[in-house]
Amino acid sequence: MELANRTTVEEFILLGFGGGHQKRFLLFSLFTILYMLTIAENVIIITLVLLDTRLARLPMYILLSNFSWLEMCYVTATVPRMLFDLASPDGTISFHACFFQFYVFFSLGSTECFFLSIMALDRYLAICHPLRYLQVMSPNSCYALMGASWILGFLWHIIPVTLISRLSFCGSNVIEHLLCDPGPILSLACQPLGNALFFCQMAMNSVVLGNFFFVVLSYAIVIVTLMKTSSQGNRRKAFSTVSFHLMVVTLFYGSVAGVYLIPGGESQSDLTKAVTVFYTAITPFLNPLIYCLRNEQVKEALGRLLRRRM
Template sequence: MEIANGTTVQEFILLGFRVESQKQFLLFVFFTILYMLTLAENITIMTVVFLDNHLAQLPMYILLSNFSWMEMCYVSTTVPRMLFDLASHHGVISFHECFLQFYFFFSFGCTETFFLSAMALDRYLAICHPLRYPQLMSRHSCYALVGACWTGGFLGYIIPVILISKLSFCGPNVIDHFMCDLGPILSLACPPLGNISLVCKIFINTLFLGNVFFVVLSYAFVILNLINTSSQGSRRKAFSTISFHIMVATLFYGTVGAMYCIPGGESQSEVVKAVTVFYTAITPFLNPLIYCLRNNQVKEAMGRLQKRKVIR
């Protein structure tokens, strides 16, 4: 981390959104409201699943409540810092804070990819193997799957983060972003980088494309099974359920894929910021709405909880 004159890089400067003060205030208000709504939505889902005895026994909702907790942590790794910089025009972040944000952001992102695969597996087993589903996705199996998602997410990117933190940073220390992301950090590292950039890309692409392939394959089998074996009524109900999962997966994988897997995806800083905002702030806000607004089981559970509250 030594600069050419012998000093040490101890902090980075996040440029954030390079707009005038009035627009920064509007952005601060917008993202504050969005962040609070995102927390409220996910807390509501977790509370409903936890308090409703029926939903708490179903693997899909065990996965969904953990997914909601993960979304709250994921959005909290970037948005509070972004709000602080918008309000204070500060932008200075220490080297260690930057890499902590970088690690947790990618860890929660990896965890989200694993949870999307876990939920795709759950729907595949429920629809394609309904008779064996209670044994294949028992509570023990479901909690083991949840544990694997969290463990895989936090171990999946620890090696690249350690390798990048060992790079030499000799200036400049200005990051043209509102967060510590992979591309901007690597662009500040002094040569030689060795194979670190390649290792990071291999890790990202392997985790990302592997999960995308698994999700696509799972839902392909589900759709084929529904077309070939289901009655029209049950087919419509099943399609309604999996459509929410497919929509959430498409939103996340589509925006992340545009950033990290398409050549040239990080070439324009303003485009990068816009795409990053979408999958770090907008998508976590939309996911609870997609999962629960048209989900009859969640609506019924909320109705039962409301009745219970009124009776008390």
């Protein structure tokens, strides 16, 4: 972390959104509302699954309740820092805090990739192998898969983050972004980068592409199976559930692909920030609405809970 003149990088400056006081106030208000609604939605889902005995026995809702907890952690890793930067325009963040955010955010993102694969596996077993579904996706199996997702997600980026944190940073310490992302950080590092860039790209591409292809293959088999189903009622119900899952997968992988496929350069910084806001703040807000709050079983569970409380 030493510069050419032997000084040490102790902090970075996140440029954030920029703009005047009115723009920053509007963005602060918007993100505060989105964050509070996202937390409230996911708390409702977790509470319903914990209190409703019918939902608590079903593998899909065991997975969804843990996915809701993951979404709460995911949005908390970025949005509070965005709110702080909007309220405090200097945008300074310490070296260690920056890399801690980098590690936690990417670890949670990797965990979400694994979770989406588990949910695709759950739908594949439920629709393509219904007789074996409850045996294979038992509560113990669900907890084992979820635990493996968390462990793998937080192990996946240890080497890249460690290698990048040990690089030397030359000249400017200004990060042209909303958060500590590897691309803008690496652009500040002295050449050569060594193995840091290779391991970062390998870790990111393997977890994203590997899980993406697994999800696509699983849902392709599910759709082919549903097309062969003779019962119109069962086919319509299954297609409805699968369509919600596909919407969440599309939002997540579409926004992640968008931010990393955008060409570099100052002219693209605003677009990169907009896409980043979408997958860090807006997507976690939409996921509970798509996955659960439009689900008939969730609505029935919510009605039962409200009647008991009244």
